[in-house]
Amino acid sequence: MRCAVLLSIASVVVRMRAASAEPATLRLDYAGERCQVSDLRDRVGALLGRDPFVLDGDLVARARVAEQGARLVGDVAIVHRGTIRGQRVLDADTCNALFGAMAVVIALVLEEPPRAADPPPAVPVSPPPTTPAPARAHRSFAASAGGAASQDLGVAALVGARMSWERASLAVELELHAPESTAVSPGEIRIQRAGVVVVPCVRRGDGSACALVGAAILRGTGQELSVNETSTSPLFALGGRLAYERGLWRGVGVRAHVDLRLAVTTTRFAVDGMTAWTSPRGEAWLGISVFAKIF
Numbered sequence: 001m002r003c004a005v006l007l008s009i010a011s012v013v014v015r016m017r018a019a020s021a022e023p024a025t026l027r028l029d030y031a032g033e034r035c036q037v038s039d040l041r042d043r044v045g046a047l048l049g050r051d052p053f054v055l056d057g058d059l060v061a062r063a064r065v066a067e068q069g070a071r072l073v074g075d076v077a078i079v080h081r082g083t084i085r086g087q088r089v090l091d092a093d094t095c096n097a098l099f100g101a102m103a104v105v106i107a108l109v110l111e112e113p114p115r116a117a118d119p120p121p122a123v124p125v126s127p128p129p130t131t132p133a134p135a136r137a138h139r140s141f142a143a144s145a146g147g148a149a150s151q152d153l154g155v156a157a158l159v160g161a162r163m164s165w166e167r168a169s170l171a172v173e174l175e176l177h178a179p180e181s182t183a184v185s186p187g188e189i190r191i192q193r194a195g196v197v198v199v200p201c202v203r204r205g206d207g208s209a210c211a212l213v214g215a216a217i218l219r220g221t222g223q224e225l226s227v228n229e230t231s232t233s234p235l236f237a238l239g240g241r242l243a244y245e246r247g248l249w250r251g252v253g254v255r256a257h258v259d260l261r262l263a264v265t266t267t268r269f270a271v272d273g274m275t276a277w278t279s280p281r282g283e284a285w286l287g288i289s290v291f292a293k294i295f
Contacts, residue, residue: 144160
């Protein structure tokens with residue numbers, strides 16, 4: 001509601017200025033991957049009541065959009081022969097919200113009454129380049145907790161930590177699986193499993209494509225058998241992950257993922273010389289976690 005009121009007031013002010021002066025035109029210099037430049041053109045045109053953009057001209061609207069974690073950051077300014085006016089750095093959760101704010105800046109500066117020319121500087125200064133310097137690498141650290149379920153209805157608790165950069169991330173997660181039981185006459189074998197997975201990812205927007213390396217310890221215990229022995233064995237796996245996350249509030253968000261894992265080792269538990277349980281060759285897991293950014 002507050003944003004809508006501000007946009008309405010800006011639209012009225014811009015139209016009053018446009019009515020009393022010769023309509024100005026400018027060229028749009030845009031750089032950004034996630035948001036569509038046509039949406040920014042439409043928002044500026046809606047505020048001015050006309051399309052102010054031309055293919056060529058000395059007056060340039062420079063707009064840059066970059067992703068920083070779960071938010072979008074926009075740098076907008078009007079440039080005229082090396083002179084920068086109305087430069088603002090804005091941030092928002094969505095392209096629509098960010099372009100709404102950027103459009104207000106462009107429209108207000110474009111229709112601003114011309115000022116008297118400043119005296120020439122004593123020493124000639126070269127105009128700054130139209131392309132801004134590369135943004136510093138954004139880095140964040142987050143902790144997470146959640147759960148996962150496999151295709152055979154196994155469940156596990158997850159606790160992890162993740163370091164993220166502009167286009168990549170590296171996560172380490174601890175897994176504690178619920179015990180499984182396999183009936184073996186006259187008793188059963190109880191399987192306990194705990195492990196760790198390392199997940200390097202390539203990020204694009206809210207989605208990630210990841211590799212997965214896992215290691216676990218399996219502990220099998222015979223119960224109500226003639227000999228109730230306990231045996232421990234390692235299990236290693238490789239696989240991949242697809243993940244999607246969404247910020248909710250002040251660095252807190254939710255992430256869902258799908259894992260496909262292929263075991264590179266096999267573990268068997270035997271009773272009286274016969275195999276009673278064998279670790280699965282492949283697994284599919286569906287998980288969901290809540291994460292919180294630490295910095």
